[in-house]
Amino acid sequence: MKAVIPAAGRGTRLRPLTDNRPKPLVDVAGQPLLSHGLSQLADLGVSEFVIVVGYRKEAIIDHYGDEFAGVPITYVHQREPKGLADAVLHAEREVADDFLVFNADNVMAGNLGDVVERQREDGVDATLLVDEVSRDVAAETGVFVTDDDGRLDAVVEKPDDPPSTSVLTGLFAFDPDVFHACHLVQPSDRGECELTDAIDLFLRANRRVETVAFEGDRVNVNTPSDRDRATELVEQSRS
Numbered sequence: 046m047k048a049v050i051p052a053a054g055r056g057t058r059l060r061p062l063t064d065n066r067p068k069p070l071v072d073v074a075g076q077p078l079l080s081h082g083l084s085q086l087a088d089l090g091v092s093e094f095v096i097v098v099g100y101r102k103e104a105i106i107d108h109y110g111d112e113f114a115g116v117p118i119t120y121v122h123q124r125e126p127k128g129l130a131d132a133v134l135h136a137e138r139e140v141a142d143d144f145l146v147f148n149a150d151n152v153m154a155g156n157l158g159d160v161v162e163r164q165r166e167d168g169v170d171a172t173l174l175v176d177e178v179s180r181d182v183a184a185e186t187g188v189f190v191t192d193d194d195g196r197l198d199a200v201v202e203k204p205d206d207p208p209s210t211s212v213l214t215g216l217f218a219f220d221p222d223v224f225h226a227c228h229l230v231q232p233s234d235r236g237e238c239e240l241t242d243a244i245d246l247f248l249r250a251n252r253r254v255e256t257v258a259f260e261g262d263r264v265n266v267n268t269p270s271d272r273d274r275a276t277e278l279v280e281q282s283r284s
């Protein structure tokens with residue numbers, strides 16, 4: 046199973062840490078932020094990394110070269126940051142089977158392997174790693190809506206009034222048909238093609254979308270204080 050890693054953003058909220066380097070190369074506990082995710086994905090046995098680069102792409106390519114931990118790397122270029130669904134679409138030519146998507150700005154310690162195992166079950170079209178958060182945090186990310194029977198019914202991106210506190214974590218597994226859904230996604234009010242909208246299209250088409258409850262700790266690194274918390278998480282996991 047290949048892993049697609051969107052890593053094209055500027056990381057403006059991480060300034061001044063991104064004044065002279067792209068966000069994926071910001072230091073976290075002595076290693077670039079991106080390296081922590083690549084290490085975990087390599088441990089899961091992924092066959093290839095497809096890294097979507099954009100801002101200061103040469104720095105990322107020069108740093109990692111052709112492989113990481115023995116896993117080959119292919120780079121694809123997202124010229125303009127048009128959202129996560131658009132970033133995933135840039136990897137379409139490189140992917141033919143079920144694949145993972147891992148957001149490059151995540152540092153996680155938990156049950157990531159459960160997503161791979163669930164996706165390998167017969168008939169599963171997508172698997173999403175989900176977490177429970179506060180309402181304030183839920184308003185800043187993709188939030189799940191369930192029906193009266195508790196089944197996943199929709200996904201809403203950054204709602205002003207979150208319908209739940211169950212959110213996406215940044216690790217996904219998809220059938221390649223998700224590319225068709227990404228092609229159909231229109232820019233949101235934020236001007237971005239949201240991956241949550243592609244997932245919502247999967248749900249409307251009655252595709253089988255499974256969720257795995259995250260068990261562990263994670264930090265989405267968007268600000269310098271997030272970087273500090275991620276460093277503490279990595280150091281704790283090493284001890």
